[in-house]
Amino acid sequence: MYIRKIPLPLHCGLHLTREVLNGKWKPNLLFAIAEGIKRPSDIQKALPDATKRVLNLQLKELEEHGVVSKKVYHELPLRVEYSLTPLGESLMPIIDAMNCWGDAHRPFLERVIMQGESESVTAERKAACVYYLDKVGVE
């Protein structure tokens, strides 16, 4: 197994949670499992952009962190099912909130995130921000 060379950071609740949720696909994994997508093959179908390898890695971490549990049925063909632990369930409000927030602000976020990528005019970006933030402020 692997031993980290850089120690993990401080012990603020934020960091602990971050540690659990940190991984490109972890929120999606939790979300999928919460939706009843339990079997690895189905999970892969649900997240086609992720590799088997990485999904397995992150599932393993989620398991080690006590938020999902894994049940292996020794049949043929082999069957495996993941599910949320109570601790994992307690995380779902946060996951859902993150999902909603992202969806609610999608048009703005997509614009502003993409612009960060394509080194475009800062002024234009700022204008977009101001425009949107006005709207938010009014709501």
Added chain:
Amino acid sequence: MYIRKIPLPLHCGLHLTREVLNGKWKPNLLFAIAEGIKRPSDIQKALPDATKRVLNLQLKELEEHGVVSKKVYHELPLRVEYSLTPLGESLMPIIDAMNCWGDAHRPFLERVIMQGESESVTAERKAACVYYLDKVGVE
């Protein structure tokens, strides 16, 4: 400026939110600013384990993503103040929830996260999980 070589992933609300919150210190930065810690020097004091450089980088991203705004007072000595935008405010319930969740489960999480580091006996870890999850389940 820098052009990303790897395109950013899909457009699910979860990913958008992740993009905004992704950065070792971003949740803490938002939290600190929400608490009224506005000036860079104070922010650094609040997060002593982070480098000026990285804090600046992540603040800039938060700004570009429209969740914080930066006000420069052209005085001497130079004064700068960050604050949450309305969009950033709308993120605070999530930040707070993450903070609470981490704090609420700290004893368990600390144990289970640390053990991941020091490649210790899996059986022991599992025992710890089971023990804790029992408690959670009962609550």
Added chain:
DNA sequence: CAGAATCCACCAGGATACTG
């Protein structure tokens, strides 16, 4: 005080091929 410039170690995550 605020922050840009350099340099670099680390490691997360993708591609691919393989085992049971």
Added chain:
DNA sequence: CAGTATCCTGGTGGATTCTG
């Protein structure tokens, strides 16, 4: 079907130094 082994690249974040 589920999972592992190997290899490799991009980019995050730390250390340090320098400017206004």
